Amino acid sequence: xxxxxxxxxxxxxxxxxxxxxxxxxxxxxxxxxxxxxxxxxxxxxxxxxxxxxxxxxxxxxxxxxxxxxxxxxxxxxxxxxxxxxxxxxxxxxxxxxxxxxxxxxxxxxxxxxxxxxxxxxxxxxxxxxxxxxxxxxxxxxxxxxxxxxxxxxxxxxxxxxxxxxxxxxxxxxxxxxxxxxxxxxxxxxxxxxxxxxxxxxxxxxxxxxxxxxxxxxxxxxxxxxxxxxxxxx
Numbered sequence: 001x002x003x004x005x006x007x008x009x010x011x012x013x014x015x016x017x018x019x020x021x022x023x024x025x026x027x028x029x030x031x032x033x034x035x036x037x038x039x040x041x042x043x044x045x046x047x048x049x050x051x052x053x054x055x056x057x058x059x060x061x062x063x064x065x066x067x068x069x070x071x072x073x074x075x076x077x078x079x080x081x082x083x084x085x086x087x088x089x090x091x092x093x094x095x096x097x098x099x100x101x102x103x104x105x106x107x108x109x110x111x112x113x114x115x116x117x118x119x120x121x122x123x124x125x126x127x128x129x130x131x132x133x134x135x136x137x138x139x140x141x142x143x144x145x146x147x148x149x150x151x152x153x154x155x156x157x158x159x160x161x162x163x164x165x166x167x168x169x170x171x172x173x174x175x176x177x178x179x180x181x182x183x184x185x186x187x188x189x190x191x192x193x194x195x196x197x198x199x200x201x202x203x204x205x206x207x208x209x210x211x212x213x214x215x216x217x218x219x220x221x222x223x224x225x226x227x228x229x230x231x232x233x
Contacts, residue, residue, distance in 0.1 A: 025211040026109050026211070027105060027106060027109045027206050027209045027211055027212040028109050028110065028113070028202070028205050028206055028209060028212075030112045030113060030116070032113075032205045033113050033198070033201050033202060033205055034116075035113060035114070035116055035117030035120075035145065035198055036116065036117050036120045036121075038197065038198065038201055039117060039144075039145060039194050039197060039198065040194075041121060042121055042123045042143070042144040042188075042190055042191070042194070043190060045124070045129060049190075053188045053189060053190050054126060054129060054130065054188065056182075056188070056189050057126040057130075057133065057182055057185070057187070057188050057189065058126075058130065058132075058133065060182045060183055060189075061126070061133050061135075061182070061183065061184070061185045064183045064184070068180070068183050069135075069183065069184060071176075071180060072180035072181070072183045072184045073136070073184065075148075075152075075176070075177045075180045076148065076180075076181075076184075078148065078151055078152070078155070078177070079093070080099070080100075080103050080155055080159065081093045082173075082177075083155070083156070083159055083170060083173055083174075085173070086166055086169035086170045086172070086173040087159070087163050087166050087169075087170065088166070090226065090227075095226065096219075096222055096223070096226070097222075098215070098218045098219045098221075098222040099162065099219045099222060099223065101215060101218075101219075102158070102212075102215045102216060102218075102219045103155065103158070105212075105215060106154060106158070106206065106212075107151070109206075110150075110151075110154065110202050113198075113202060114145070114147045114150050114151070114198065115141065115147075117144065117145055117198070118141055118142040118143070118144065118145070118147070119142065121142065121144050122142050123142050123143040123144035123191070124142070124143060125138075125139060125142075125143045125185075125186060125187065126143075126185050126186070126187065126188055127185045127186070133185035134185060135184050135185045136184065139186060143186075143187055143188065143191050144188075144190070144191045144194055145191055145194035145195040145197075145198050146178055146181055146186075146187045146191040146192050146194065146195035147195065148177055148178060148180075148181050148186075148187075148195070149177065149178025149179075149181065149187070149191065149192040149193075149194075149195025149196055149199065150178075150195040150196075150198045150199040150202070151177075151199070152174045152175070152176075152177030152178050152195075152199070153174050153175075153178070153195065153196045153198075153199025153200060153203075154199045154202050154203055154206075155174060155177075156170050156171050156173060156174020156175070156177075157171070157174070157199070157200070157203045158203065158206075158216070159174075161216065161220075162216075162219055162220055162223050163223065175196070178192040178195055178196060179192055
C-alpha cells in the first residue's frame, strides 16, 4: 500500500511540475538577486583572513566524529526529508506531493542565482588547497558561496513556515546542513556564512511571488490535512 501511494505521489508530482513549466510562472527571476553585489568577496588565500579560514576548515575536518561524518554525507543529498528528525516521523517522502512540488520548483528557480557568484569569484575549495582535506568525490563547482548552505537555509525557512511549531528545530537543522560541508572538507566557514545570507535573500524575494504564495498555500493545506486525523503534530 505504501509503495502504491508513493508511485501515485510521484506521478502527481511529475504532472504538476510539467504544468508549472508550461504555464511559465517562475517564482523568481535570475536578476532579482545579484549575489556578487549582495555578498562581500571571499578572502584571498594568502590574506590573514584566508589563512585563518583554511586553519578553521582543517581543525573542523580533523576533529569530526564518525557520527558527524555520516550525518554530513546524508545531508549532502539535500532532501527535504532529511529534516524529519526536526519535524517528526510522519514527514515521509511520498506522503506530501504538494510540498514536493513547492520545493522542486524552488530548486529549479534558484540554481542560477547560486551559481552566478560562484562563477564570478571562482574560489577553490579547502581540499584543493590542502589535499589532506579530500574526502569522497570532488565537487564540480566553485566554493563561494556554499550552495548547500544556501539551499539548506532556503529549505529551512520555507519548512519553518509550513511547520511553525517546529520552527527552531528546523532552522537549527538548516544551519547544520551548511556546517556539515566544512566537516567533510568541501567548504570554508566563510562559504557557509555567505550561503546563509544568500539563502535569506532568496526567500525574501520568493515571498513576493504570487506563484510561490499559491503553491505555499497549497502545501500548507496539505500539511494541515495530514495533521488533522492525528489531532495535531
